[in-house]
Amino acid sequence: MLTCAHVVKQAQPWSSVRVTLFGRHLQAEVLYTVPDNEVFDVAVLRVYNAPVTAISLASIVPAEGAAVRAIGHGLFDDYLGMAPSVLSGVIAKVITSSTIPVMVQTTCAVHSGASGGALIDTKTSSLIGLLCCNSKDQESGASYPHVSFSVPITIVQPIVSRFLKTGDVGVLRSLHICDTKVKKLWKLKPRLLVTSQSKL
Numbered sequence: 001m002l003t004c005a006h007v008v009k010q011a012q013p014w015s016s017v018r019v020t021l022f023g024r025h026l027q028a029e030v031l032y033t034v035p036d037n038e039v040f041d042v043a044v045l046r047v048y049n050a051p052v053t054a055i056s057l058a059s060i061v062p063a064e065g066a067a068v069r070a071i072g073h074g075l076f077d078d079y080l081g082m083a084p085s086v087l088s089g090v091i092a093k094v095i096t097s098s099t100i101p102v103m104v105q106t107t108c109a110v111h112s113g114a115s116g117g118a119l120i121d122t123k124t125s126s127l128i129g130l131l132c133c134n135s136k137d138q139e140s141g142a143s144y145p146h147v148s149f150s151v152p153i154t155i156v157q158p159i160v161s162r163f164l165k166t167g168d169v170g171v172l173r174s175l176h177i178c179d180t181k182v183k184k185l186w187k188l189k190p191r192l193l194v195t196s197q198s199k200l
Contacts, residue, residue: 001019001028001044001045001046001047001050002042002043002044002045002116002130002156002160003042003043003045003115003116003130004041004042004043004115004116004130004131004132005033005034005035005036005041005042005043006036006041006115007043007115007116008030008033008043008045011030011033011043012030012033013030013031013032013033013169014029014030014031015029015030016028016029016030017030017045019045019047021047021050021051021052022051024051026047026048026049026050027047027048028045028046028047028048029045029046029047029048030043030044030045031044031045031046031163031169031172032044032169032172032173032175034175034176035176038175038176038177039102039176039177039182039183039186040151040155040156040175040177040186041115041132041133041151042130042151042156042175043116044160044163044172055118055120055125055126055127056124056125056126056127057126057127057153057157058121058124058126058127058128058153058154059154060154061091061094061101061104061128061129061152061154062091062121062123062128063091063094064090064091064092064093064094065090065091066090066091066121066122066123067088067089067090067121067122067123068088068089068090068091068106068108068119068120068121068122068128069086069087069088069089069108069119069120069122070086070087070088070089070106070108070110070114070117070118070119070120070131070148071084071085071086071087071117071118071120072084072085072087072110072113072114072115072116072117072118072131073085073113073114073117084117085114087108087109087110087114088108088122089106089107089108089109089146090106090107091104091105091106091128092105092106092107092147093105094152095185097179097181097182097185100154100155101152101154101155102152102155102177102182102185102186103149103150103151103152103185103186104119104128104129104149104150104151104152105147105148105149106119106148106149106150107146107147107148108146108148109145109146109148110131110134110145110148111134111145114131115131115132115133116130116131117130117131118130118131119131119150127153128150128152128153129150129151129152129153130150130151130153130156131148131150132149132150132151133148133149134146134147134148134149135147135148135149149186155175156175159171159172159174159175160172162174
């Protein structure tokens with residue numbers, strides 16, 4: 001199972017966390033979390049006896065303007081025991097580095113609680129990315145839920161697939177990115193974007 005590293009608060013590998021699926025509380029094992037000072041806010045968990053079916057993964061990130069849906073808990077869903085919210089929008093920008101998509105910006109109005117949720121291609125129902133953050137103004141503190149960002153699944157899937165084949169957790173260290181440009185993009189540096197990162 002994939003989620004955001006900040007959702008499990010950068011829990012140490014092999015520690016145990018509780019996840020809730022369809023009203024059932026299940027124990028999950030944290031296999032790996034990308035360190036807080038790294039780019040991609042991703043954690044990999046192992047959940048036993050999970051009552052879910054794997055979703056199909058997008059092989060490419062759709063072009064700008066493609067309709068998408070963001071699935072994740074809204075402002076009060078988790079506290080009230082409600083089902084996840086479904087938000088609609090479009091891909092506003094696919095940010096690339098050396099032609100490789102490294103960030104997907106959408107107009108879906110995601111709020112606190114949506115982190116680790118799924119960004120879905122409306123046309124194919126396949127997983128495009130992992131919801132990570134929206135943005136906020138550094139001076140006023142105002143957040144902009146319609147300016148939201150996701151990690152492309154095309155970055156994560158090949159690495160997780162190698163891990164599933166080898167069982168070597170060290171493979172997941174490939175989620176660390178040394179590219180300075182990509183780091184600046186994901187930290188939403190003012191020279192590149194006018195907003196700063198706001199965790200969900």
